[in-house]
Amino acid sequence: IFETYFGPYPFADEKYGHMEFAVNGAAMEHQTMSSMNSFGKFTIAHELAHQWFGDKITCGSWNEAWLNEGFATFGEYLIYEKNGMTPAEFLNHLQFHLNSITSLPGGSVYVNDSDLGKIPAVFSGRLTYQKGAFVLRMLKWILGDDDFYQMLREYVANPNFAYQYATTENFKNQLFISTGKNFTEFFNDWIYGEGYPTYTIKWNQPVANQNLHFLISQTQSHPSVGFFEMPLPVKVTGTNGEVANLVLNNTQNNQNFSELINFKVANISFNDDLQIIEKNSTVIYDPSLLKAESTQKQTVILYPNPVENEINFKGISRQTAYEIYNMEGVLIEKGNYHPSSSIKVSTLPTGIYLIKINEAVFKFQKY
Template sequence: MRKFYLLMLGFLISQQFYSQTPDENIEMKGLIAKEMNAFTKKMITYNINPNTLNYNLQYQRMDVTLDPAVYHISGSVTSHFKPNQNMASIYFDLSDLLVVSQVQYHGTDLTFQQLPTKEIKIDFPASIAANTLDSLTIHYSGAPLAGNAFSTSLQSGVPILCTLSEPYGAQEWFPTKQSMNDKMERFDFKITTPSQYNVAANGKLMSETLLPGSQKLTFWRTAYPTAAYLIAVAITNFIKLNDTMGSPPFPFVNYIYPSTNADPVSMANIEWTKDVMNTFETYFGPYPFRNEKYGHMQFKFGGGMEHQTMTSVGSWSKGLIAHELAHQWFGDKVTCGTWNDIWLNEGFATFGAILANEKLLMTHTEFKDFMLSEINNITSASDGSTYVPDAELSNVSRIFNNRLTYAKGAYILRMIKWILGDTVFYQALKDYHARPNLAYNYTRTSDFNVSLLQSTGKDFTGFFNDWLYGEGYPSYVTKWKQTGNQILFKVSQTQSHPSVSFFEMLLPIKVNGTGGETAYFVLNHTSDNQYFLENVSFPVASVEFNYEYQILEKNSTVLQDNTLSVSSVDKEDFALYPNPAQNELYLKGMNKSAAYSIHAADGKLVRRGVYQPGRTIGISELVPGTYIFTVNNQKIKFIKY
């Protein structure tokens, strides 16, 4: 699984740079042309390789010799596996450019075949029973396919070896299982190198041992489930920086070039990682790999790669640091289960970088300018779905498409946040990656949808059908007229692509008064040419639509229209939504202030209040159960969970 992050002109470098670059995007990831050509035929096959479905890969130990000055790998990988059915042979993904010399099994040699499909098939002397933990060792050597999965180069004249395996490169340098249905529970690196080099890798550094002949054995171990494409090493004359971060603290470990250590800007940005970690722990929950570490290992490529616990970086911009750190929750702890759902990795990480912009890097004005640039990027074409259809999986650049996978994927999350409110949304994100069936596992969009329903009581199926599986975006015309203390809106919508007939959405409206007053309304837009009547207590000077870029739209307009008639308003049904609800309720069909009460199912009064149009009713302090909401002699039953 190979992914190469291309730093495009206009990559995020500073908050000043953000505001000066209207077409800037959070991060530009793609694949260089030769890699796309090399792996095009593998994309559909390796979502799930059917030959590896008959076992679970429990553990791997890599014992290899590597020298950054020599393009070569030799050694062995021991794999512990558990068949889920009786099994007479086993397959591993492995490039046929690497020569397997021996397969050892309980002290004997097994017969094997290296296949042109980049697999090794190994036959057992007798069938292994289902659910029997077993192991074997593959000895191999050779020069891996040239590219990013395994690469040597120079930094300041010193040899460096590094790996970057997304999406399908792990098999280029070690035998493993790349199907996106089975993470390894544990992985050990035992890497022998010339003693002048330091080895960085996933997990926790267990030991470094000097060997005869000016050699060194470095032992890293990760005990968290890990996808094959997130296994990585980097080797050169690194300077090792050992620090702590978080509360309570855990290791913050960086392996950097000597030239980076001498650069105060890079060092300041590395230190800034602590700030963004604190922010992400606040909004996303505790860092998922606290028992090991977080850190960076520098590598030869421009950009970065979210290798679990040890991000590989080629530069030190804050946007890059934030994006890759967000991946530790979204992409590493929970990992997209197919490349169709790559937005679950990249859209979420892009949203994380946006969060860092909002909370740490930008003023309010700068952030609004940045979000407008994101909208302009997403709407620069009228088609394309964030979900990657099977027919497009052969195009690697389509999978890692900045406009659709990264930017629109992040905006989908921004709109969910707008619909739910910040408190409910961020709790739902924490719930998503913490659920026992999802944590440290592969996930699909359907899993995220179910998790949202469990957390919020709201079904986002229709939303995902429009925004994720559908293509394009809406444009709105909002007409308004003030009559006394009321303001009438009429909203129409057109769609940029025929795959979506109508985008149902809560519309953000800001009303500005002639004396500087403001009022905010949320219009539940469910049909074209829909009317809304709201109360406003001051003379209206202007109306703003999508005033904080809460939703994705393009070329929308707002017009004052004195021909609108209040008699045209369709009376909406009186209702509370969402129902069931966790923290907030919206009241539909009530356009004026009114006293309300909430009673428990046994008739006990638990709340009195005054409803204000356009504002939510907070219920977070209520004990889960059934309640009766009463306003203007109308009663509605709702469930608090």
Template sequence: MMRKTIFWLAIFLAQCFYAQTSDQGIKSFRKNEMKSAAHKLGAGGNPNPNTLNYDLRYQRMDVSLDPAVQNISGSVTSHFIPNQNINSIYFDLSSLMTVSQVQYHGINLNFQSLSATKELKIDFPISISANVLDSLTINYSGSPTTSLLLNPFSTGVQNGTPVLSTFNQLFGAQEWFPTKVSLNDKIERFDFKITTPSQYNVAANGKLMSETSVPNGKKLTFWRTMYPTASYVVGISITNFVKLSSTIGNPPFPFVNYVYPNTAANTTSMTNIEWTKQIMATFENYFGPYPFRDEKYGHMEFLYNYINLETQTMSSMSSWEKYLIAHELAHQWFGNKVTCGTPGDLWLNEAFATFGEHLANEKLLMNNTEFLNYLLSEKNYCTSFTNQSVATEDYYSRGAYMVRMMKWVLGDAVFYQALRDYQSNPNFAYKYVVAQDLKGSLLQSTGKDFTEFFNDWVYGKGYPTYTIKWKQMGNQITFKASQSQSNASVSFFDMILPIKVTGNGGEVAYFALNNTSNNQYFTQSVSFPVASVQFNYEYQILEKNSTVTLDNTLGTAETDLDNFSVYPNPASYELNVKGVRKSVDYKIYFSDGKIVKEGVYQVNKPINISELIPGVYFLNINENRIKLLKK
């Protein structure tokens, strides 16, 4: 626990050195996003089992807010369907919010505020029937907390004018309104009815329904979203916004931006906001239609410096660099339409959103040389750590590179079609997902099982270092690929190796070698004399300090490479090895990297595996590594 605390503290302190160059700025942004992630993960998992017995269908927030005051007062009406008969109902709500009344069909209900668990428990006078739509209204007020690393409800100033903003990820909504923060139930429809002093404008999710003057110098603003929404991407921001409206997309839909006056006067910021139209067209081409076309897309400026948030339909922004605009827009697909179902699956949101930055750079912002330099910088950054995984430490840079490797493995056309299939699958669209859902969708779309890939590149840590040796004989070129790993969590990284061969006369050939075992040999046809071999020529994969060497001694191994095999596979009792000419040591590893059996292989005698439990194993024998399935 202390190690994790120190790690996140280091990330927090890193923001003090926010860089000025583009590349440093990207890294700093991601560090600050990881600071945000620390807040998300530190709040726990799906924290309240007491809210699992009903489906929250609709919420109407009717509150008064003044950006000059750290306070909220009003009511939230919730419509819900119990999935079993219930005598009480729980909402997630901080005890700093004082509940004055709970109304239910004209009567007041008994309730308890449970400060230790941030719950509001409401008791019904009689049992409520399952599968019947019901509703109640909670009246409350209070000053939301200002003591968290990232406060979900904050007031401050911009250019001397008060501003109020919210930041809910992942479980912050409970700090300022009663709702469900568990990652298992999206709110199907949400209405915002927010009364403010008349000089302020209110930005929120969905479609602006009305702005109405009310007595005492106040204004009532009504926003409505009809799309299922996770509570953590519910958001508002209030100040003297300049409201900018146009259209985006083809066919067009509303493009609405609420920005600070000094942003509206900044030519660079406005140019970048207008650029959103270009990246929207790109993402719609590769990811599928924008998921919230019936309402809008746009941005609301908010208080949280160096951090941005994928507020559904209206991203919350603190700065206007194009890569940030691309990242938050990509979240509308990966994070909002299809949403991580546990904190441990947060990479499903962030890896793909950061890959959106890759796509923006590749298609719109950089020429080929610049993009390759960007990839090299990202690769070097990812491989500067030996103890990070996508799932737990770096969903951003390493996560995006993992997605890039997925694209390399599948090929561009198959990869992007698989993403569109994932987005359009009715089991996932506008719902929560976990890693297994993505893996199953990829298998269905492409026929490829990504289990080993996820084990290595999502949950495994570190990176491989390759030693590539090659030799040409006539019209054939032989490669030997050897690999070491920087972290013991992965015994071997399965990967398709990118090879570029250049001839004496400038001829070029490309090979993709399916590397599934250590010291693996490959023979390919080549029609010209080879002058050089380049590995990972477009930084398709993560690796570090790999080497490529001409070796005219290749072919002297003690293994008959043309005839080497292990059979049967899958196997129940015995393994036969073909093509090994002498007695050699062997080791069998379980899929987690632990040695479960070792010994000396005797030529033409089987290896007994009857004592092994069913599962995935790896046999290392005579510089060969073979994946086994024990039945």
């Protein structure tokens, strides 16, 4: 499993072995030979993961001990998920770690110079191990499994670090090289910064089978972070059991979102699979949210959706300006809609788009 996701075992020309020694609760990886007081599956997994993260690539200083221990703890997660636990058991284990991570309001994954003389700070179970591993889980959530593990294999194989040393900044740069995405803000918040967010998610669907509105606010447990930017996992359940899994890219406080949901919403849940670090977040149905738009949503209807050639609207009685955006928020077309005509979209590439008309925003699928 580790070779599949991390790359070839780094010392394949030699061996991998275990040595038993009689120290309660202790284990220690050494290159090609780990020492442990018992041969539990997940102890073995943790120490074996160190052959990639700790032995092939060693943390460049004690400040970044998480590059060893957080990564090895993430190796445990990988085994829990792929070959060790049921999904429910895995979620229970993640929740245990999440409760530990958020048991105190502060503390950074990166070990500050003032704490380097304190062994419990360098090897903090809560921060170096658990939060370090959960940070990697959040990166996997943001990138998706394929891109995340490809990045990880490229990091392990990078000749600048392989059988040498790496720092937190080196790893951040590898993320940019592998994915083209800048994670500076993410690292400032989650590695160098302290604490965690708490979310309040208010929702309302003024008209059944149409736009679902959200208002998302956030508080932070520690003043070192002004705002945690994060794509949020939200699950929408309908009155007839329909399910839609949304990703709301929360980039500012008190942010509004509008998503087209083609069923009547019964329930909203948040972070069900524990993809992100948060604590005491709440989801609230708020019937007053965007209530002023409800009349408009009742009278303005986009059809057909999905669409191949032409878009029309019910409830617009005069010529009205419209704008079409792609899902990155880029304006790609604008013009005027007249009730006696239609908006031609046949030349648009297949995909999902937003159209704004008469102060309403609709999502449509072009096929």
